[in-house]
Structure formats: structure tokens, C-alpha cells
Amino acid sequence: MRSRPSLPLWKPTTKSLSLKLSIVIVNYNVRHFLEQCLRSVERAMEGLDVDVWVVDNDSRDDSMKMVSDKFPWVHRIENKENVGFAVANNQAANQSKGDYILLLNPDTILPEDNLRQALEYMSDHPKCGALGIRMFDGAGIFLPESKRGLPTPWVAFYKIFGLSSIFPKSKKFARYHLGHLSNDENHRVEILAGAYMLMSREAWNKAGGLDETYFMYGEDIDLSYSIEKSGFEVHYMAEPSIIHYKGESTKKGSLNYVFLFYNAMLIFARKHLSKGYARMFSLLIRLAIYLRAGVSVAKRIVQRISLPIIDLLVFTGGMQVIIKYWESNHRFIEGGSYPDYYKWGITPLYGALWIIGLLFLGGYRKPIQLNRILMGLVLGTGLIFGMYALSPDDVRFSRALILLGAAWMAFGVLFLRFGLSLFPSLGLGFWKTGQTRAGFVGKSESFGVIKSILSHSGRRVDLLKSIDENELDQMLEAFDLNEVIFDAEHLSYSRIIELIRKYSSRGYHFQIAYPSEGWIIGSNSIHTQGETVGLKKYALASADSRRSKRTFDLSIVVFLWILTPVAIWMPRLSKLWWNSFAVLIHAKTWVGYAGNGEGLPTLKMGVIPIKQLNNNGLEKEVDEAYASTADINTDARTLVRFIRTGA
Template sequence: MTLSIIIVNYNVRHFLEQAVSSALSALKGLSGEIIVVDNASVDDSVEMMQNMFPHVQLIESKTNLGFSKANNIGIQAAKGKYILLLNPDTLVPENCFKTCIDFIEKNNDVGALGVKMLDGSGKMLPESKRGFPSPWVSFCKMLGLHYVFPHSKLFNYYYLGHLDSNQNQEIDILTGAFFLVRRSILDEIGLLDESFFMYGEDVDLSYRVQKSGHKIYYLADTQIIHYKGESTKKVSLNYVSTFYNAMIIFAKKHFSGSKKSGTIMFLKLAIMLKGLLALIKTWFRAFSFIIIDSLAILTGVYLAKRFWSIWYFQTEYYYPSPIIWFNAVLYTCVWIFAFFVQGVYETKFKTASLLLSTIFGLFINLVIYSLLPEHYRASRMILLLSFLWTLIYAILSRMVYNKIAWNRWVIGVDKRKQIVVIGSPSTAEKVNLILNASKIEHQISKIISPTQITSDPNYWKELVAVYKVDQIIFGSPNELQDTFGLSMNQVLSFINLIPAPVEFKMITESGKGIIGSPSKNNPGELYTFEVQYNLLQKIYLRQKRIFDLFFSLSVFVFSWLIILIQHNKLKFLSNLYEVIIGKKTWVGYSKEIAEKYQLPIIKTGIIIPNIGMMDHHFEVLSEPIIRNYAWNYSVWMDLDICLKAINQLDQ
């Protein structure tokens, strides 16, 4: 047998489906096998493999063994002359494996090789070719000098920026996403080092291949798509700690003397510095808009005060400064809180959420204003002018940000996506069904047969301009090949021509999902038929918690009255306390029901959603009612249910 492909999977069912399907197509004409090692996935990866690819060898692990150990299990079961470690979030063209095997067969001194990798938008991933991470190389990468000097051998040796990415090159380090190695070399130097749970195992294996006297090559003659890319989660503290600790393991294993101690000391320092930078970057991403919004709203209140004082009272000093600043801080906090509750600070928010939160903030501010003592009030007109400022600022700031970030003059992400489908009318029907199930506002502007598209860059530019395209979705690889004769090689050449910021996506072979990735810095994006429950989204969970707190406050204020209509008064008080501390929620369902109907797991509810429709016991919940509650959840549902069951808060 020529080639054994090892794929380690962990909870990426739809990406795995595409990877296996494309690998099977690329294996045609070669003697080979695919071995999938599942690392205790909790999605339906195993069931999918058993149903769609029963002839593919599947090894199920009951625990997450880590990347190295799982790959070793696959390698031990492999029979091929060559071993390919392949990530599940990859897509390989038809000639990929043959091109690689032909090259390594003709060059006996080559022990292992990798290929050019593209992200989901067709841009080359820099980790396709890497240099040995010596202390100096790691130092330059840690400081980000490779961004400043991308083509420098001195400052960007980590990504070998001085080497032409369109030419086959001898390199130092391969990535574990696509690592082709001779089986004979693995028998000689050993398998992956299992002390590397995640990260570093590819560096260690590459280093050992080179030490055995064999070369490592980057092959530019073929390319693959790697949807997630190396940069997916680099800003997390967990990534920094795991990655640099893996490098410490590598240094302890391969270095000695002063080089060993110096490298370890540097790596420990790097962990602290990169960890601090990651923390700062995370906090900046999380709070930068909040800080900017706060300063802008404070400025607006001050300008409103100044304008109203001069225009109406003929003096800018009419309002005492302490009172103005008290009101300014109060108004600002309320509007920032309203933005937060409505999800305006989420990566994707709707324009309606921005407008509603601004109006809601005004309403709350008016209520607070009416409750303040007379000497703490400024003026209702200042509040109204501040509202107009906040509304205009919020709209314009988001439009400018989206223009800079995405080159689009939009406020939120609720703009209906304009879709072009490359495939048949049945392909477009699948796209419609999947996007509707995923609650994606869209319109299919054009269905284009693959036989009509060309490799002329102007064709794609005109297509995008005429139809104002947001996404181009291709049919599944097998459909494109079997029906239209369009190979994955051609698809890869086309996606390089799609102008930014248009996204490229593809339907999976089963037709149950659409996969893609906007860029190397984004995780793989997935649309599926699976129901998108509101109770899985942070914004709705946040709103549910805030409702629990506010309703609890109302119940507490009127507890002297509400307690009179409760049958079990001690239980009522206990429920009130448990909701306040976050142990329970006023409306919800049990964990048993969630597992039975495969619903989002939430805190146990005191009142069940189907109140008044059946007996009030979790065991007899009606599936359609509870599923609708989880799917279409809003705080108004909770309020309606709580008011209807106000005498049953002792459940």
C-alpha cells in the first residue's frame, strides 16, 4: 500500500465529512487508506462516519488523547509506505496526493514534505513553510517583527519570508495540518512524542527527521484549503501557555548546556510577556468599544449642556459642574449597560439592537431622572439632546468601523446577504434550506452553472460589482466534478480570483452543511440544518439572567403581598434566593429534559414554559412547546409566563 492518511477528529463533524470526501477523491489511482481517529467527540462525528463512509477505518477513543497520541494510534494501524497526517478542517484537490508521492519518489533524500495551504478566503497561510524556532527567531516572532519585515530572512525566519512561496523549497518545519513522511523514517526515529499534547509535536518530528539525515520540503506544486489556520486562537492565554510550554518540552529534549538553560529561560519569559500581551489584547478587544462609547457619550452630554446653557440661558455656567458630571456619568452608564444587554458589543449585532438599546437607555434615564432629588437633576432637554447625540454617534461610529474593517457602509450585520451559487438549481435549493435553518438573512442573486465561469479576474470583479455579492457558495466537490467536470484544482484557482471581502463557501457532500472561513484569523464558519437555538447565544442568556435579577427585585419589593398567594411560602423564599445567586432561573426546564430532547442545557427552572397547558411537572413537558421556548426565547416569554404563574413561584 502506498499511502495511509491519518485524520484526528474532535467535534468538527461537517469539516471532517468534507476532508474525508475530498481525500477519497484524491486517492483515486493510488493504493491507499484513510484512518480516522475520533478523540471522544460529543457531536455526531462517529455516526456520520459510520453512515457515510463505512469503508473508512474508524478508531473511537473514549477520552481525548491529544493530537500526538491519537495520531500514533492511527500510524500503528496504518499499512502504507507513506504516512500523511491530515487535519479534519482541510480540503484537498484531486491531484494533491499524486503530486506529493511523485515528488518524494523522485527525490530519495526528501524524508517529509508539506504543501501550500490557503485559508478559507484563498489567501496563503504563512505557516505553510516555517523555519526552526531558535531563540532569536522566536524573539522576532514574539515581538511581531515578521509583520514589519515580512520578506526578511533575519526578522521573519519563522515563516521563511525570504523564500518564494510559489517555488518548491527546502524548509525546516512542517505543520501538522499536512505532514507527509516516509514510514521507514518513522520506524527509524519513532512516532510523535506523546509528551506534546497539543502544539510542538510537528516541530519535534520535523527536527528529528532532519537529524536523521533527510530533507524536509515545501511543495508549491499543489495546494490545499485549511479552513481554520494557525491564527485561530492565538490571543488566548491558554494558547500562549500551551504553545510555549510545548517549546520548553522541545528545548529540554533536544538542547543541552547553556543553550538549553538559556532557551528555557527565554521561553518562560516569553510565556509571561506573551501572556500579558494576550491579556491586554483580549481586554482591548472586549472593552475598546465600551471605552470609546463611554468617552463619546460623556462628550455628548457635556456639549448638550454647553449648547443648552448658552442658547436658552445665555450663559455656559448655568448648571453647576458637579451636577452635570454626575448626570453625564449616570446617563453614560445606563446607555452602555443598554448596549451590553442588547448585544451591541457582540461580534455580530443587528441594527435594530443598536436602535432599541439607545431608545431603551433613554427610557431608563428618564425614569431615573424622575426619581432623582431636585438638586441632582440637570435638565430633561440636556437628556434629550444627549439621546440624539448618542443615537447619531452610535450609528455613524458603527458605519465607519464596518467600512474600515469590512469595506462596507453598514451599521450592523443584519444586512441581507447577497449570495451567488455556483452549481445547479438543486444546489441553490440546498443553500436556501441551510441558510434558513441557520437564521441567515439572505437572497440568492444569481445561480451560475460551473460551465459558465472563467479564470478571467475581470469576470469575478464584474460579478461581485453587478450583484453586490457578499458570499459565493460552490456546490459540493463531487457534484461539481461529476455533473460539470469542475475539479477542486479549478475551484482553488477560482477562489484566488474572488475579490475581498467576498467570502467563499462550499456545500458538504451530504448537503447538510455549508463550510468556509472569512480569513486565516477566523475559525471555520459553519451553517447547518441543525436548529440554532436562541438559548445557545450569549446575548439571550445574558438577557435571561438580567430578567431573573430584575424580576427577583420586583418580587422582593412586593414579597409581602406575593407570598400570600403562594402555597409553600418557605419554598417561595428559597426559590427567590436561589434565583438571585444564579443557581436557578424563573422559567426553564430540567437537565434531564434538555438531554432527552437535545436542547441547550440551562439552569433548572422554577416555572415550566408550558404553564397552563398541562400538569406542572418536568416529566410531562411537551416537546414542541419546550423546543419552541429554547428556539425562539426572549425575555418577553419569561415575563408572560411569570405573570401568568405569579401564584406558582413556589414550585
């Protein structure tokens, strides 16, 4: 396989373009994504000669009415059935008259300068028949399908069996996504993604358009390869990059996706590869389908049984220590021991009965609840004593060890759940997770509309702050936000994409709002306008929130006392340890207000303030945010930050 040279970073010229561009968008039931895409196209086509075509594959929403009402300049083709991606694109591309054709997915966002720079690139590289672009998903993560290599059997083998993931930069093993080529530079490549594929009319005609044998997936691979065989080059351009939501909205783990995608690979192999290669490819594809199906089933099983198995291992391991202590100090003072079958057979059986009690009474159901755990352990203890009473004398050992085991099982389960509470994404902790603390970056007069949209959507938003674009860094940190909403009627798409990429590594959820239209879009979610019902105010005033905070405080006290030999010698843990007595008698709480908390629900003095703000004027706002959310995970993160940094 021949090597693909990297191209120097191309800089756009300022020359005028007389080229005509035809943009083809195929839609199927994605009304709001389509509207957002057309809005971005409308801005990007300013000053250019562009005609836009939307082909609808029998959508059941009001997509085409929206296009007719809001974008009357768009050419519409309304199919009465879903004819597939290839047929629909060919319908419009073959009717259009542009010198260039851009196949564009409806779940994309173009920055304002994208079309001009892409056309100038094509004009400056006459051998380039097809051009792709660097794409990011809705979270700002690079989509590797932006540039790909030809999926020959060996390239597919390395991809299917994970070698491309193990060696992501290898020229040999990571060939499928051309991992050895920098994402930040322009390159000559082999395969582009159909989400954004700009072609010269000549290249399109010589390649014969999209092969209509494909229904979904694979058409872009086939077209890229056909363009190369026609004597043109295929290029990847790094900037100006676009957003493509497919990286989030497509359920690539589903078996249906696996079947459709790999079936498309089989069509490609039969068409372009020799018979021997095609048979080998077919075998690999079938293995891949079985492998992915097996992995999917195994993953579900592991997710269900992992926590009970960990509980059983913790219990069995701890019981060996307890049994040894009981032997030496109570049961066999003058020598002897319990038989191995009791230690390693009956003891794990006891643990299994406690786990059955937890399962039966919902102790593993999300969210984890203390009462279900305690009732499950009581049920398990009853089962064990019932089995003990009915067992022969030679397998009935110490009732005291059963009681000690019950105490150890309770402690182990509760302590493990406390540890899991520090990782809210797992959803296995005691305290409520998944709180939304959002910041709105846009016009201040639109803030009330955004509150209304979010309220009516049914989404619980625990905190919503209006943020100036220039203060985004400071506000994200001060209010511990996890979601950012951008006002597309105030910010350019170029700026929105820039900000999404900038903060992508921090795990935020990004959404884009259209206040005057009354909707917000992000990933695969739409929130529409409705009546105002308001955001929750001061959750810290509720009995449930205070109970959770007190439970958290006492859990930390127990944890610190267990670590006493270590804690009293470590400066930061030592401060916490000495304060644990005040927390125990409820004279203090671990995490308190950053300021004086005036006008907010009463809170005991905090050992650590929620934020160290150095009197920069945000104390009152930060305290209001903390009182509004009352998120125990915030307390946990604050303690961890203090232990790590002292701040």
C-alpha cells in the same frame, strides 16, 4: 542559524508512480469535516497506491459509523479515550506499510492533483524527508504556519512581542513564519504544520515518529526538527495548495489555546535546547501567557467602554463651543465667563449622567435602537435636573445650558450612530446588519435542495441566487452578494479552491455544498437537510423596513443640510443637496429601483438607482433582490459609491 535556500519552482512529471502512500487522519467530533476530507482524498488518490487510516479519539458523534458506511476501504482505529494527537497518529503510521506517510488533518480539502504532485516532488528530491504544502483557510487567506522557522528563544521573542508583525518580511524579525521567503515559491524550510506533513518512511523511522509527551500542539515542530537532525531536509511546496479550516475554527485568542500552545513550546525547549536557552525560553513563555491574558482582558474592556467615552468626548467638546456662545451673547454680554470648574468639571459630569441613562435603558445594547437612546437621554436629563435642584447655589449655573446640552447630546449621539451605520461590521448602527445574500454555483437542479437546507438550518437567508460559474464576477457585483456556496458534486475541489483564492480579498463567506447528502459546510458551521420553509420574500413590503428606509432618508437630508456650505459647491453632493427637499416631503427616496419595479412593493422615485446596469437584462432580477433584502446598508453603500464615482 543557517539560511534556507529557495528552491526553483518544481513542475510535475508524467512518470508513473509505483510508490505506496499511507494517509493518517486523526478525528475527534468533526464528522462532516472528516467526510469532506475523505471525499477529497478519494478523488486525489485515483490512480495511486494509497491506503487511508482514520484514528478516532473517542468521538461522541457518528464519525466512525459514517466512515464505515461511506468509505469501507478506510482502515479504522477506534480509541476508547482521547489519547491525543501524537499517540493517535503513531498508532496508524506504525501499522501502515506505505513508502510514504502523510499526516493529514480532517478539516482539510485536497485538490485532485495534490497527492500525485507531492509524491513526484518527494521522488525527485531524495534528500527531502518531509514536505509541507501551502495552506489557505476557509476564507482563502494564506495560513502563515504553512512554513516556519525553528522557534529558538530569540525567534520566539520577536513573535511574542509583535516584532514579526511589525516587520513581516524581515529575515531576522519574521523568522517564526519565514516572512522573508515568498509564499508562492518552493523553499527548504525548518518547520512544517502537522495539518499536512508528507514524510518518507525512512525519515519517519529515524526521527522516531511523533513524541507522545505532547498532547496537542508542538508535535509537528518537534517532528520537523527531529527529521532534520536525522540528516534529511524539510521542504515547502507552493502548489497545488490545500484548504485548512483551522485558521478559522481554532479560537487562537482563547487563554486555553495560549496555555496549550506555549506549554508545548516549553516541552520542545527542555528537549532540544541547552539548559540556559531552555530557562530563557521558559521565562519568555510565561511572559507571553501573562501578556496574552492581559491583552484579552484589555480588549474586552476597551470594546465595552469605547463608545461611551467617544460620546462623552463629543459632548464635552461641543459644550465648550455652546458655553462660549452663551457667554458672549446672553449671560456675559459685557464681559466675564463661567468658571473653569463648570466647563471642565460639572459639564463632563452632566455628560456622564446622560451616559448612565443610556446604559441603564440599553442605549449601548446591540443592535442600537432609537427608542432606547431617546429614553436613555430623557432619564439622563431627569438625573441632571434632580442633581441641579439638590445642589448648592454656588454650583447651580444655567438651566438653559442644560437644555442646550441635552439637545447637543441627542444630536451628537444620533449623528455618531448614523455614521457608524455606514460600517455594518461594527454592529453599532441603527439599521439591521448581517444580512446574508448568497449565490449558489452548481447544478440548477440542486438549487431547490440548497434552499431547503438553508431554510431548515435556522439561518436567515435574505437572498439566494443560482449562478452560472462563468457569470460569477458579474452576479457578485450586480446582486451585492456576500456569500458563495459551491456545489462539490458539480465542481472539482481544484476549481473550488481556485475560486475561493480568487475572491478571498473581497471578504466573501464561502461554503461547500453536498446536495445529494443534504448538508453544507463552511468554516466551522454545518447546515443539514430538512423540510422546506422558504426564503423571506419582499422584505421591503414590511412596515419595519419602510420605517428604516424613511429614517435613513431623513438622516441623509439632515446630514446634507449641515454640510450646505460645502455640498452646494461639489457636483455630486450638490445633486444630492438639491434633491433633499423632494426627499424631505417624501416625493422621492435616495435609492430606488434599477428598473421600473413592476410587480414589486411600491417605491418612490429614486434619486440614485440601486445599480447602473445599462439595460443588460438584469434590472428586474436586481430589483427583486433589493426588494427581498431591504437592507439599509445597501442604500448607504450606494450613496457612498455615487459620491465617490458618480455611478
